[in-house]
Amino acid sequence: MTAVRVGLVSEGKTDFEIVRWAIGEALATEGIDADFLPLQPVPDRTSGTHSGGGWHTVYQWCLRNDAVARKRFFGGGLFAGVSDDVDILIVHIDGDIHQVFLAVFPGREICSAEPSEYSVEPTQTFAFCTEILKNWMYGAQGRAEDDHTFPAPVVMASEAWLIGGLGFHDQPDTIAAPKEAFARLWLLSQGRPVPPTIRKLKRHASVIKVAIEGKTADLSFADKTAAFIHAVNTIRAYAR
């Protein structure tokens, strides 16, 4: 089995857990053992962590970790005996920031790409988010060759990747009880206890699956999976 260590910057704990699970499952079917390292620091409240702005966390991480600072992740770490090296850094963001930026940030300096130049079609949202992340990560000079940091936006919300993750197998039935898998992951990502019996878990599962599907109802299956497959392919290229 080959391995890949992925440093993952995401908007929050839920996103991290979803991405880790969905991509991890997909790579595992190809014999790749992906180990994910959560990288976002616990930011301060003035930077908006409790005001519904999870993307602030990603933006702030990019500001603090420019290309020079990021080199520490790829070459030796900071402390002896503790290796926090990664093979690849993935910066993930929910595509719903396109809507936010359309409403709030036209022409602002934080928004390198003009949101109104992108339609609300899923592929355009993906392109917009990619452009934003590239600008935050690489600046105007673009990505350096030895910088293994890549954008990985999701079209709507990371919940879509749950569905994408299942769809990637092309046979969701191979995963035992997918509804329960959703529910278990969801509860874990919320820091809530997982019910000890399948019966109790199932009670949660139906409600949660409906919620997830409702949140991603506007997307076609292809839309849900396209960004996901893009991320999987990006990481796969770095598997050792």
Add this chain to the structure above:
Amino acid sequence: MVSAALGRGITDIDLVAKGIRLSPPSLFKSAFKNRDLPRTFRLESHFTNDVTYSFDAVSSETATSLSFHSERATWNEKSVFGRSGNGATVDGASLPARPIASRGMYDQVRSLVPFPTPVVEALDSFGSYAIYSPQTEFLRGTEVGTAQQPPVGLHGEGLPQAMASLLSDWGSAEPKRKSWIDEIFNLVWSTGWTNQFGVGSPGALQMSTQIKTGDQTLYFRDRFMHAERNRVTAYDASEGVLFLTFMVILLAHKEAPPIFALDNVDSALNPRMTQYAVSSIVDLTKESEHSRERQVFMTSHNPTAMDAIDIFDDATRIFTVSRGQDGYSQVTRIRPPDGLTREQWIAKKAGRSMSELWLAGEIPGALGEVRF
């Protein structure tokens, strides 16, 4: 001191009960070089609903305690009560006798006069204010004292009794209040090692016979330990969990004052726990069913305490306290420039947190001046 004046008065015993460190009366008054020493000093307070209260206090080197020179409370700019060298008035009418000089006038007349509700609400709620400064010996129970103002003493005196009372309340509470108290209990669970606490007698718990404590002690269940040896008394528990338990009482107990101060809120807590604890206090204070009347003042020397405060939110504020060139104390509110959005602010500080800005010396007045 204003709170003491609205309570019983401003003698030493009154000030101690508020958590004020005692000094000789003359040292309460500013005495700068090349400045005339005033005979009195004045404190003014402004409350919501246009209620004000102010007093002038006399402090001299010969006096054994502070005393009132004058006092005045107003509502909608009209005098509610007051006193001066010319006598005392309540609602415009003169009192036949002078109030006692060392005792606050409000405390002397409030039960006799039907003051307007906004005045009573403002002065009563601030009158119960106190500065809490928990100390390990009291929290552990090796030092025993009395809680002068219920539910718990300023240093942690009577913590087991306060917790027993809170647990009793929790046991009989309505679902909504029970859920609210449960939320506050999360402060204790946040330590990660305990998932139950209670109050018991030291004899029934495992504690060294050489240790002298009060009749009751707190205990915590260590979730990693064997069922027969998993109860850890306050004497053996971590300082952090005791401090957080103390916070639980102040936030959840019905008798806790609506307005209070926590000195050195970061005591015994690591940086991450400091941020979590302050965040929780902020949230629980703002979300309380009585949030309108609740207010908490906290002091800290731990930078991560600042990470728990949103300076864009007018309801949560950070002040630096420093001394200027002339030695005057300066209290300055830290807030973003007018017109700057949160996103612009994040970009301007290059993604750094408030704690990092503090450590970098980029928060004016927050580090003071170090003379080498």
